[in-house]
Amino acid sequence: MLSVEKAKQAVTENIHLLSIENISIDNAYGYVLYEDIYSPLALPPFNQSAMDGYAFIFDDFKNNLQIKIIAEVAAGDSFKGTLKSGQAIRIFTGAPVPKGADCIVMQEKVTSEKGQLLILDLEIKQNANIRSKGSQIEKTELALPKGTSLTAAAIGFIAGMGITDVNVVRKPKINIIVTGSELQKPGNILTGGQIYESNSYSIIAALKSIGISTEGAQSVPDNEAETNTIIANSIDSCDILLLSGGISVGDYDFVERALKKLEVQTIFYKVKQKPGKPLYFGKYKNTFIFALPGNPAAVLTCFYEYVYLAIRLMMGYTLPYSIGGAQIQMPLASDYVKKKGLSFFLKGKISGNTVIPLDGQESYILSSFASADCLIYLPEESENIKAGQPVEVHKLPGLQ
Numbered sequence: 001m002l003s004v005e006k007a008k009q010a011v012t013e014n015i016h017l018l019s020i021e022n023i024s025i026d027n028a029y030g031y032v033l034y035e036d037i038y039s040p041l042a043l044p045p046f047n048q049s050a051m052d053g054y055a056f057i058f059d060d061f062k063n064n065l066q067i068k069i070i071a072e073v074a075a076g077d078s079f080k081g082t083l084k085s086g087q088a089i090r091i092f093t094g095a096p097v098p099k100g101a102d103c104i105v106m107q108e109k110v111t112s113e114k115g116q117l118l119i120l121d122l123e124i125k126q127n128a129n130i131r132s133k134g135s136q137i138e139k140t141e142l143a144l145p146k147g148t149s150l151t152a153a154a155i156g157f158i159a160g161m162g163i164t165d166v167n168v169v170r171k172p173k174i175n176i177i178v179t180g181s182e183l184q185k186p187g188n189i190l191t192g193g194q195i196y197e198s199n200s201y202s203i204i205a206a207l208k209s210i211g212i213s214t215e216g217a218q219s220v221p222d223n224e225a226e227t228n229t230i231i232a233n234s235i236d237s238c239d240i241l242l243l244s245g246g247i248s249v250g251d252y253d254f255v256e257r258a259l260k261k262l263e264v265q266t267i268f269y270k271v272k273q274k275p276g277k278p279l280y281f282g283k284y285k286n287t288f289i290f291a292l293p294g295n296p297a298a299v300l301t302c303f304y305e306y307v308y309l310a311i312r313l314m315m316g317y318t319l320p321y322s323i324g325g326a327q328i329q330m331p332l333a334s335d336y337v338k339k340k341g342l343s344f345f346l347k348g349k350i351s352g353n354t355v356i357p358l359d360g361q362e363s364y365i366l367s368s369f370a371s372a373d374c375l376i377y378l379p380e381e382s383e384n385i386k387a388g389q390p391v392e393v394h395k396l397p398g399l400q
């Protein structure tokens with residue numbers, strides 16, 4: 001049985017980057033850039049006014065010359081001539097600074113009478129309120145390096161350079177199979193011994209929260225032949241196959257046997273952790289297989305700690321070993337009783353500067369998970385933790 005660290009290392013070492021594709025920036029949110037982007041132009045492309053105000057020649061003001069307002073330029077316009085001594089131009093934010101002008105005073109700091117401009121801002125400096133050409137980025141300068149996450153700001157920056165499409169690492173295709181003869185779809189009536197199937201719903205929602213869509217999940221009862229068939233039929237058509245349940249050692253747990261039969265290469269099976277001890281990770285041709293223990297809280301914990309890590313690595317994200325890289329240390333809000341031997345992932349809630357281990361840590365309980373915003377990681381060797389002791393906190397991605 002592997003430690004959590006060794007299991008995560010095994011995921012990191014085995015996962016490969018997916019292929020590169022060129023996509024429109026309209027759809028690029030959440031991808032990782034797979035090229036260096038050099039700016040095809042200077043930004044701003046011309047000296048630009050940062051204010052609604054007046055453009056003038058600083059020396060005229062210094063020398064107390066009379067300054068006359070001779071024209072107006074709005075954003076999108078440009079003044080064709082060159083400003084001469086004693087002249088000013090009414091200008092608006094974003095408009096090009098006219099040739100010859102080297103200062104802009106904001107409109108709140110002037111008075112004007114009969115076309116004469118009186119500057120009240122006696123502290124004004126040369127080049128005030130001018131965004132100089134190329135001050136954000138120069139033409140041919142490296143704007144965004146390969147490996148940048150395409151956030152809203154990064155996409156806006158790319159669009160601002162006039163670029164329409166980018167090379168990114170594609171997203172993985174993920175197939176989901178839930179196993180269990182006791183499972184009934186929500187919306188139907190439960191008969192004796194049945195429970196509602198919830199894992200596919202939380203997995204699909206968790207995938208959605210990290211920008212991955214799926215074609216839904218397939219279900220299979222605890223039957224060896226049917227388990228073999230459904231896995232064999234879907235293992236080739238995805239980058240990651242996620243299985244829920246049936247991976248323990250009960251008489252009706254057929255997943256491991258089915259994977260063996262298909263000659264899936266086991267990378268690890270069983271991790272010294274709670275919840276999710278029977279977690280399985282394997283590889284078949286180009287497909288990675290995670291078999292997640294069926295208890296609903298274990299499924300989600302293993303998803304966030306391992307599957308999410310694998311997806312990020314496949315997509316070219318470089319921050320390993322935590323949920324989305326968002327790993328912090330915080331003092332525990334209350335004592336927690338723990339023995340050595342297994343690593344724990346506790347459902348937690350951040351409250352001010354501390355993190356609360358929630359009630360209801362058992363692996364079948366989702367009610368507490370529903371109010372969690374993080375997982376608290378307690379390493380294998382840690383024992384009873386006292387309130388105030390720092391613990392590792394993995395923030396959950398998505399809505400909180």
Ligand code: AMP
Binds near residue numbers: 246292296
């Ligand atoms: P298993 O790992 O198949 O032994 O399942 C462990 C526990 O999780 C059992 O109580 C199952 O009924 C429950 N379980 C398994 N799969 C699901 C599912 N898809 N939705 C809800 N509960 C499940």
Ligand code: MG
Binds near residue numbers: 179180245252
């Ligand atoms: Mg089962």
